[in-house]
Amino acid sequence: MAYSDKVLDHYNNPRNVGSFDKSDPNVGTGMVGAPECGDVMKLQVKVNPATGVIEDAKFKTFGCGSAIASSSLATEWLRGKTVDEALAIKNTDIVNELSLPPVKIHCSVLAEDAIKAAIDDYKKKTEKVETSVQAQA
Amino acid sequence: MKLPIYMDNHATTPVDPRVFKAMLPYFTDTFGNAASRNHSFGWVAEDAVEKARKQVADLIGANNKEIVFTSGATESNNLALKGVAEMYAEKGNHIITAATEHKAILDTCKRLEKEGIKVTYLPVETNGLVDLNKLRAAMTDKTILVSIMYANNEIGVLQPVAEISKIAKERGALFHTDATQAVGKVPVDVTKDGIDIASISAHKMYGPKGVGALYVRRRNPRVQVTAQMDGGGHERGMRSGTLNVPGIVGLGEACALAKAEMPEESKRMAYLRDKLKDRLLASLDEVYINGTMEHRLPNNLNISFAFVEGESLLMGINEIAVSSGSACTSATLEPSYVLKALGAGDDLAHSSIRFGLGRFNTEEEVDYVSAKVIDVVKKLRELSPLYEMHKEGVDLTKVQWTAH
Numbered sequence: 001m002a003y004s005d006k007v008l009d010h011y012n013n014p015r016n017v018g019s020f021d022k023s024d025p026n027v028g029t030g031m032v033g034a035p036e037c038g039d040v041m042k043l044q045v046k047v048n049p050a051t052g053v054i055e056d057a058k059f060k061t062f063g064c065g066s067a068i069a070s071s072s073l074a075t076e077w078l079r080g081k082t083v084d085e086a087l088a089i090k091n092t093d094i095v096n097e098l099s100l101p102p103v104k105i106h107c108s109v110l111a112e113d114a115i116k117a118a119i120d121d122y123k124k125k126t127e128k129v130e131t132s133v134q135a136q137a
Numbered sequence: 138m139k140l141p142i143y144m145d146n147h148a149t150t151p152v153d154p155r156v157f158k159a160m161l162p163y164f165t166d167t168f169g170n171a172a173s174r175n176h177s178f179g180w181v182a183e184d185a186v187e188k189a190r191k192q193v194a195d196l197i198g199a200n201n202k203e204i205v206f207t208s209g210a211t212e213s214n215n216l217a218l219k220g221v222a223e224m225y226a227e228k229g230n231h232i233i234t235a236a237t238e239h240k241a242i243l244d245t246c247k248r249l250e251k252e253g254i255k256v257t258y259l260p261v262e263t264n265g266l267v268d269l270n271k272l273r274a275a276m277t278d279k280t281i282l283v284s285i286m287y288a289n290n291e292i293g294v295l296q297p298v299a300e301i302s303k304i305a306k307e308r309g310a311l312f313h314t315d316a317t318q319a320v321g322k323v324p325v326d327v328t329k330d331g332i333d334i335a336s337i338s339a340h341k342m343y344g345p346k347g348v349g350a351l352y353v354r355r356r357n358p359r360v361q362v363t364a365q366m367d368g369g370g371h372e373r374g375m376r377s378g379t380l381n382v383p384g385i386v387g388l389g390e391a392c393a394l395a396k397a398e399m400p401e402e403s404k405r406m407a408y409l410r411d412k413l414k415d416r417l418l419a420s421l422d423e424v425y426i427n428g429t430m431e432h433r434l435p436n437n438l439n440i441s442f443a444f445v446e447g448e449s450l451l452m453g454i455n456e457i458a459v460s461s462g463s464a465c466t467s468a469t470l471e472p473s474y475v476l477k478a479l480g481a482g483d484d485l486a487h488s489s490i491r492f493g494l495g496r497f498n499t500e501e502e503v504d505y506v507s508a509k510v511i512d513v514v515k516k517l518r519e520l521s522p523l524y525e526m527h528k529e530g531v532d533l534t535k536v537q538w539t540a541h
Contacts, residue, residue, distance in 0.1 A: 003452065011452055017520055034538030035523060036483035038446055038464050038472065042522035060522040064448040064465040068520060103470070113539075 003065055004099035010069035015076050018058040020044045025129060028122025030114040039063030039107070041071045043114035045078055045086070047122055052082045059114075066104040070094050070111035083119055140456040142502045146341075146436060146495030147290050147318060148460060152387065153343035153496065159390040160345065163383035171380045172371060182382045189389025193350050196392040197316075197335065198326040202355055205372045206385050209349040210317040211241040213336035216351055216376065217313045218245045220362025221282045221334070222254050225311075229279035233257045233310075235267050235296075236478040238286050242315055255279070261478050265294035265428035272301060276308045283312050287319035287335075291462065291475040291491055292428030293437025295323065302331030311360060317341055317349075321395035322403065322434050327352060333360050339384065343496055344391030348384030351375075406494050407435035409503045413492060414438050416507035421514055423527070425485060427476055436494040441476075441485040444524035445517045450490060453513035457506050462489035484533075 003011070019042070020027045026047050033040040039062060046056040057075040061068045073094060078086050091108035094100070100108055143151070152160075163185060171186045173179025187201070194201040207213045222232065234246055236258050246256045257275045259267050267285055276283075283305040288295050302312040313334040319325050320335075321342030327335065335352040339345055353375065354360045368377030395402075418424055423443040439462075442450065447463030462473030464487060472486035490510075494503075518524040523533060 011449070014520060019525065031522065032539050035487070035533060036538075038483075038487040040522055040538070042525075060520055060525060062444060062521045062523045063446050064463070065452040067446075068449060 006073075006098050007066055007069040007100070010072040010098070011065045014059075014068060014072045016056075016058050016072065016079075017060065019060065020046055020056075020058055025049075025125050026122075028118040028120070028125065030117025030119070030121060032113045032117055033063070033110055035062065039067045039110060041067065041110055041114040043071060043074060043111075043118045045083075045118045045122060047083060049126070052084075054078045054081050054083065054086060063107065063110075064104070066098065066100055067107040067110060069098050070100075070107045071114060073097060074111045074115055078115065083122065086115060086119055089115055138499070138501045138505060141458055142456065142498075142506060143458045143495070144498060144502070144506060145458045145460055145491075145493050146498075147293070147491065147493035149340045149346065150343045150495050151497060152340075152345055153391065153394060155394060156344055156387045156390045160383040160387040163386050169382075171382055172369065182380075185382060185386050186380055189385045189392075192389035192393045192396075193337065194352075196325070196396045197320060197332075197337075197352060198328050199352050200355060202373075203327075203352055205351045205353055205375045206380055206388075207349045207351055207376055208347055208381070209340070210239075210315065210336045210338035212376075213338075213349050213351040214239070214241040214315055215245050216362055216365050217334045217336060218242065218249060218282070218284060219365050220375070221311060221313070221360075222249050222252075223363035224361050225281040229277075229281040229310075231255045231257070231277055231279040232282045232284065233259060233272065233275050233280060233305075234284045235259045235261060235286070237261050237265065237289055237291075237475045238284070239290055239315055239317070242284060242286070259285075263479050263481070264431075265289060265292050265475075265479055266432065267296055267301065269297065269300055269304060272304050276304065276310065278308070280305075280308055280310045283310050285312075285314060287314045287316040287325060287330075288323065288434050288437075289428070289475065290318050291473060292439045292479075293318070293434035294428040295319065295432040295434065297432070298330045298332065302333075306331065311358070318434060321392065321399070322406075322436060324399065327354065333358070334362070337388075339388035339391055342391050342395050345384050345387040348381050348388050350388065402496060403435045409494050409498060409500060410436055410438050410492070412500070413494075413503050413507050414440070417510060420511045423524075425481070427479060427481065427485070427489060438492040438494075439476075439489060440492070441481070441489040442514045443485065443488055444521045444527060445488050445514055447488055447490060449517055450488075450510075450513055453517065454506075454509050457509060459493070460491045462491070463487045 057078040094108035169178030169182035447461030448465035476486035
């Protein structure tokens, strides 16, 4: 199978590889997929609690070149977006940007799921903090 | 050294220039139909076919009358299984094979099941070999055929064919072996190995594509298969169709070369394969060899690099032609059923690479390939959340994954 230039570029020069401290209250972590399915994505966002803007994003992916490219691209897109804007990213946007063939669409779906899972995790953390603050009051 | 490097010799091999040279006259100058009995064009073609028949027979210790030319191993496997099922229908309706066979066997068995044949698919042990006790237990009075491959196309393990044959014969069943990957690589002897029927392909041993043979024993016992292709009654009625004379000449020449060069070549293959294996194992942790090293083709290495997905690894070593058991590289989007049958887990199937060394690979190429694979595996592990978790001491089997 021939890969698009953009997939090759992300594969050869993946952006924002790495990990944040999962326990940081401003960090949301999403881990989706399963090893026996052949792909696992870990995507993390670091949110500025005052503005709700994603200041940084990192990923690590076990999967094919298209899965690596989808998650790498996702971290690029996440940086600078608000949490709500991030939730508007659709897998079809990733498919179009990377020219993914039909058999690789599931990679983009996984990336969208990872974004949602990371933001969900962040939101749960902030809710908990708020609840505990209320409880103390 | 030239790039790309071809190291996928279980998929196919290049035609040896000596084989190519032997074939050439039969396309243009001596183009006769081997079945033309009344002029010299036909006689010359027939002589060439009979010479090739002897060359094939000699390589496997057979008589030349026991060789039936076909279009390749898939046809040979179809002819063997369907031909026996039909010919011996009165004797029984049960066939035993193994879960790790090639699709040409498994799908033929599935077809036969629809027609009322009972098929037992033996599991294999974690080393890839059939458990002889399980085979013994599966045999019934209705078993007409045991079909177990000589060497596996993915993991290269060599089944104990002589012992399998003994068990089949104790119960009066015939023994067929898909010897596609073995013939020309390891010594195959139809007498010592107790083989009744064997499938052979030219393009896995430096011959051309589109030609193969079926060995069909003539004595002790006399084996018969019902033809699956009707027509002019070629090949003693077992396979009609004008003979592919240039292809058959190529197959014969490939067999003659294999017979002459196997002792040297198999040593060289094993040396290069072991060098590749030792380098990878020395530089990388969490690397698993699939299938036993003890009973294996000298040119095969099938290895899983844990925490790295196979297709992404192939992408990183794109100037090296190898194959992977990863789902992403298969047409069915399922990971290799052969590796799954070993019970190693789907994750290791996704992470597997098959190296198939061949006659034209050099030591310099092996050095390049090992260095490149090590480099790319390390790079991809830096990207892998699984490797990170492994390093943190997380037991990946205990994690709740979100399967999709």
